Amino acid sequence: MFLESIILKCFYQLNGERSVSSVYHLLKGNKSIQTIQDAHSYQLETLYGIYRHLTRNSFNQKVSFLVEKEYLNEIEGETNAFRLTGQALSCLAESKRQFPFEYFNGLRYNETADTFQLRLLLLIQTLTNTKMRFYQFIPITDQISVEQWVKQIYRKMKSNEAHALQAIYQELYQLLQLFPDKYASLFVERLTGYKTYGKSMNQLAELTKLSIMDVHLLLTGIIHKMIQVIETKPEQFPVLSFLIGDLIEQIPITNSANLTYQLLQKQYTIDQIAVMRNLKINTIHDHIVEIALYDTAFSIDHYINQEKQQQIIDVINQENTFKLRDIKKAVHDDISYFEIRLVLAKKKLLK
Structure with a gap:
């Protein structure tokens, strides 16, 4: 029931202002600026990208199940938008006592987690086998980048x-x-060593009496929590810290947005950058919103004056909404969607 509870949590935070697709894209970690901004605006950063292998069919089945169980009600006049029922609110409150929602830090670690876990598992497998002079083992992953990284490290440790x-x-x-014993054991059961083999997701699901999806989510949350502790206290975990050292970016913007950022810092205008990079102006706008989301030092004053910023903030607070269409209707006509999105990006810093 963990995945169902996470879906309910997303719909609760979105408050009927986003569609079913928005929840799916958020859990998958869609890199569109709209999905990233939704994660920030609706305080769903921790759940962003926590199930990158989730299929649309599986997700739709879960939503249909929640509708059938009368946990979700479709909002009249809206397309594929839902609100939680009273029954769902009780279920969500109970699930928070059963599952470790607080372990997740998806926006920061969703891409780091898989690589860290594979590096650690393969390094342990390699060292335990070579220590016994057994070199013909089958690696637990076929990801070339992970294998090459472990080979380089092994040369220093062998x-x-x-x-x-x-x-x-x-x-x-x-x-x-x-961690509680049940979560620590779940992680340990995945380890492969000399003549010992880590359990598959199917085996762990059978062992724990959970669905494969829930096992996947629990392991993801455990890995996120591990990375967070390692990153916070690197002096206590020098080896594990080394495994994540090159994976975590201080300002995790996309490469394309970073190129735009470099040109902005050289005082090029939006129009000039669009021409230089052969991109649409709207794409450059997306980059600037992305930069504003992540870089606390980035000022939006160059793109929207203080008076307009305050007007947008007042509307957001008065209407209690992050819905672009509703905000646009309530502000002066000369305020653009780009300016609204910029203020929304920075508003998370004002909370």
């Missing part, structure tokens, strides 16, 4: 596998002490 393994063991033991 002279003393026992010491490296002991260091990893001590750090993992210390880290897993922060």
